[in-house]
Amino acid sequence: MQSGARIISLFGIPLYIHSSWFLILALFTIAKGVAWQETYNWGGVIPFVAGFISSVLLFVSVVLHELGHSLTAQTQGIKVNSITLFLFGGVAAIDRESKTPGQAFQVAIAGPAVSFALFVLLSLLVSILPSGSTPAAVLLGNLATINLVLCLFNLIPGLPLDGGQVLKAAIWKATGDRFKAVRWAAQSGVFLGTGAIAFGLFVALTVPGFTGGFWMALIGWFILQNANNYGRVTRLQELLLNTPVSEAMTRQFRVVDGQMTIREFTDRYLLSDLYEGQSQHQPYFAASHGRYRGAIHPDDLRRIERSRWETQTLETIAHPISELVTLRETATVLDAILQLERSQLRELTILTPADAVAGVVDRAGIVQTIAQKAGLAIPKAEVERIKTEARYPDNFPLVAIAKSIPLDS
Numbered sequence: 001m002q003s004g005a006r007i008i009s010l011f012g013i014p015l016y017i018h019s020s021w022f023l024i025l026a027l028f029t030i031a032k033g034v035a036w037q038e039t040y041n042w043g044g045v046i047p048f049v050a051g052f053i054s055s056v057l058l059f060v061s062v063v064l065h066e067l068g069h070s071l072t073a074q075t076q077g078i079k080v081n082s083i084t085l086f087l088f089g090g091v092a093a094i095d096r097e098s099k100t101p102g103q104a105f106q107v108a109i110a111g112p113a114v115s116f117a118l119f120v121l122l123s124l125l126v127s128i129l130p131s132g133s134t135p136a137a138v139l140l141g142n143l144a145t146i147n148l149v150l151c152l153f154n155l156i157p158g159l160p161l162d163g164g165q166v167l168k169a170a171i172w173k174a175t176g177d178r179f180k181a182v183r184w185a186a187q188s189g190v191f192l193g194t195g196a197i198a199f200g201l202f203v204a205l206t207v208p209g210f211t212g213g214f215w216m217a218l219i220g221w222f223i224l225q226n227a228n229n230y231g232r233v234t235r236l237q238e239l240l241l242n243t244p245v246s247e248a249m250t251r252q253f254r255v256v257d258g259q260m261t262i263r264e265f266t267d268r269y270l271l272s273d274l275y276e277g278q279s280q281h282q283p284y285f286a287a288s289h290g291r292y293r294g295a296i297h298p299d300d301l302r303r304i305e306r307s308r309w310e311t312q313t314l315e316t317i318a319h320p321i322s323e324l325v326t327l328r329e330t331a332t333v334l335d336a337i338l339q340l341e342r343s344q345l346r347e348l349t350i351l352t353p354a355d356a357v358a359g360v361v362d363r364a365g366i367v368q369t370i371a372q373k374a375g376l377a378i379p380k381a382e383v384e385r386i387k388t389e390a391r392y393p394d395n396f397p398l399v400a401i402a403k404s405i406p407l408d409s
């Protein structure tokens with residue numbers, strides 16, 4: 001949601017404007033200008049100037065609404081990455097979700113609460129102004145209505161709208177199951193979005209000259225898309241939390257004799273594995289006298305003079321297990337993603353309860369396992385690319401999804 005121009009920072013939160021918003025600015029200015037020109041006797045360009053000011057104030061209202069969500073999230077220690085204004089309003093991109101249903105409710109309701117407070121304030125202001133149809137009175141009255149609409153529209157109880165977030169918090173509170181809550185609230189969004197498309201198109205096709213139906217269908221489509229997206233992300237969050245890392249790790253590591261020389265190792269293993277096309281990603285561990293001596297990283301060989309390859313033993317270049325970044329077999333795929341990110345390593349060693357090596361997990365193994373469980377196909381070439389570049393696919397942002405899960409830690 002960061003496509004667009006960054007304009008300013010508010011409370012340390014960068015504010016972006018999506019290009020589609022400028023279209024709305026122009027359309028809104030013209031629509032208001034024409035309407036006010038017909039209704040009031042202001043003369044000249046005043047109706048259009050007032051229309052433009054009204055559009056800018058709509059923009060300010062949406063920003064204040066999003067700031068309501070953002071500042072509440074910040075009080076819960078949640079980082080707000082940006083606020084983006086686009087076609088149908090704004091989106092505050094926050095790092096993770098709230099940890100409790102109560103906190104989730106507070107973040108959700110804060111936006112509509114700001115809009116409602118503005119509506120009340122502006123209505124009071126209008127009521128004390130001298131009555132009449134001066135541009136100032138009309139502008140303020142219009143702005144009050146805009147904020148009431150912002151409040152009520154966002155309270156529609158389906159994700160991605162604030163009302164959907166409130167519904168989610170309520171179901172979460174009632175069932176204690178955050179995932180079930182998001183699924184139901186997303187399902188409600190799908191239902192309402194589909195209904196809005198159907199009703200909007202029906203009205204547009206049966207009431208000649210009325211364009212409101214098309215707008216309704218467009219908004220319905222937007223809700224449907226985003227509700228489906230919530231469902232998908234939640235399904236992935238669930239999989240990351242519930243899949244043990246042992247399902248994503250490979251057990252195809254080699255344990256080699258730590259007492260052999262480096263020369264023997266390269267001849268016997270590296271070259272033959274290279275011939276079979278797998279030495280680049282083949283994990284090796286050295287063992288001697290029945291004990292693991294550590295992991296062998298073929299890259300280390302480059303730093304050792306060739307003349308010493310004949311005499312130096314493999315275990316002298318082993319990285320001891322105690323110095324490796326490891327996880328237990330019982331850890332989750334979520335743990336593995338976060339640990340890979342923290343350590344910036346290509347792979348993690350997975351240990352049994354007895355501290356023996358159980359396997360090795362890398363990003364490619366994680367993507368394959370989660371994609372398979374989610375019913376998504378990842379092409380073989382893509383898996384190879386992930387292995388080589390140690391980077392997740394752009395359309396499968398597992399790190400961001402992992403970080404969005406609220407954890408009690």
Ligand SMILES: [Zn+2]
Binds near residue numbers: 065066112154162
């Ligand atoms: Zn909102």
